[in-house]
Amino acid sequence: MCLIAFAWQAHPDYPLILAANRDEYFARPAEPMHWWPDAPLLAGRDRTGGGTWLALTRSGRLAALTNYRDPTRHRPGAPSRGALVVAAALADSAPLAVLERLAERKDEYPPFNLLVIDRDEAAILESRTGRVAPIPPGLHVLSNALLNTPWPKAERARELLDAAIFPQPSHERLLALLTDRAHAPDELLPDTGIAPDWERALSAIFVQTPGYGTRCSTLVLRRADGVTEVEEITWNEAGEAAGSVRFSVTPSD
Numbered sequence: 001m002c003l004i005a006f007a008w009q010a011h012p013d014y015p016l017i018l019a020a021n022r023d024e025y026f027a028r029p030a031e032p033m034h035w036w037p038d039a040p041l042l043a044g045r046d047r048t049g050g051g052t053w054l055a056l057t058r059s060g061r062l063a064a065l066t067n068y069r070d071p072t073r074h075r076p077g078a079p080s081r082g083a084l085v086v087a088a089a090l091a092d093s094a095p096l097a098v099l100e101r102l103a104e105r106k107d108e109y110p111p112f113n114l115l116v117i118d119r120d121e122a123a124i125l126e127s128r129t130g131r132v133a134p135i136p137p138g139l140h141v142l143s144n145a146l147l148n149t150p151w152p153k154a155e156r157a158r159e160l161l162d163a164a165i166f167p168q169p170s171h172e173r174l175l176a177l178l179t180d181r182a183h184a185p186d187e188l189l190p191d192t193g194i195a196p197d198w199e200r201a202l203s204a205i206f207v208q209t210p211g212y213g214t215r216c217s218t219l220v221l222r223r224a225d226g227v228t229e230v231e232e233i234t235w236n237e238a239g240e241a242a243g244s245v246r247f248s249v250t251p252s253d
Helices: 082-090 095-108 152-165 171-178 196-202
Strands: 003-008 016-025 030-035 042-046 054-056 062-067 112-117 122-126 131-134 138-142 212-222 228-235 241-249
Touching (some): 003 112, 003 152, 016 062, 016 171, 030 212, 030 228, 042 082, 062 082, 095 122, 138 152
Antiparallel strands (some): 030 042, 054 062, 062 112, 212 228
């Protein structure tokens, strides 16, 4: 994922509301969200690395990952970070404990942020700094920097999330958040070591460039009774919806 905006224990009726976009090269093959036949996971699947970018389980655990943008730390031949999402989602331990164990392997991978949320706890591993920490209740945004770094796209996503979920979540407004294609003004763009035209293109919540862009958008709404409603929309290179799937996940131990 390249943008995850989420409300954790911030709404009286929905302990978790999450809206996320996965940005990737269109040439990299992937399967849309489905229940995996070889593991108890609801997730899309990267057919190159075999892992995923966001996964849920029937126990109520969610794991998701964003890359940390730092071209100086590109590591050709490194294992796929998608395997970390699978490992975190399938683990039996609480989120903090899981991430503390995975932090021991962080240097095997290019930089990443790994988010894990269950029914009781939300936590983050930021491999760039090695920080493992609980996430307090509230509205949060994770992009290709550390949690809640105030990049323009992150700040815009937080504002749109706030407007989309209160007083009650609006499906239309949440989708409008994920499909927002506005670019940040040049003077507000971060300097992450990539070309200015790429900084500009990637400053949009919904990214659309030749060959690379937002591949799918995911909505996760967990009600107070534990039932989680999930929707994923797949996008083609023209920025048009190419398919969608919906799931209702009833909690089980």
